[in-house]
Amino acid sequence: MFKRVMRATKVTIDATILFADLRGYTCLSQSHSVDAVSQLLDAFYDECAAAIWECDGLLNKTMGDAVMAVFNFPIRRDDHTKQAVIAARAIQDGWKSKRETFMAALGLTGDEVRVGVGVDCGEISFGEFGRSHVDLTAIGTVVNTASRAQSAAAPEEILVTQAVYDRLRVELQGSSVQEYRLKGFEAPIRLYSA
Secondary structure: OHHHHHOOOEEEEEEEEEEEEEEOHHHHHHHOOHHHHHHHHHHHHHHHHHHHHHOOEEEEEEEOOEEEEEEOOOOOOOOHHHHHHHHHHHHHHHHHHHHHHHHHHOOOOOOOOEEEEEEEEEEEEEEEEOOOOOEEEEEOHHHHHHHHHHHHOOOOEEEEEHHHHHHOOOOOOOOOEEEEOOOOOOOOEEEEEO
């Protein structure tokens, strides 16, 4: 379908990638029913999807207790990096305000189920990858860095890369910065709180 619409199997674009991960989900799943935990995960997906779509992003993947979003494709926006950070903040704010209600409704206890978010921007390849199983997704260093930034983020934290900070200096003025050793990267990576 992508090939028919785009007349290509993949395109190279400037985009922003967002990863959001539900922290505490694995621990929760070991002590509660599959049905209750699945409903909590559905609520998390819905919260992420609403925030991403509101900012013209594409919810590209759900992977276990995490989501991946692409901004600037297929809807093009010059301010896609700003929109990704707005979406990240909306995910955090929305989940914080509704988490306790979701958990109480499902008979779940504890406040450990929080969200970590990572964002990076730059050139990616987006399209259909694979032969026997075709997957429509984004690949590239930007995707890997956003994923690793999300892994480094503390619960209720949004970490963005230097590339994101460079594009949004005004919006991110006063952000704390720290260097992280991210898996798969030889040199330390500077990440900013958003």
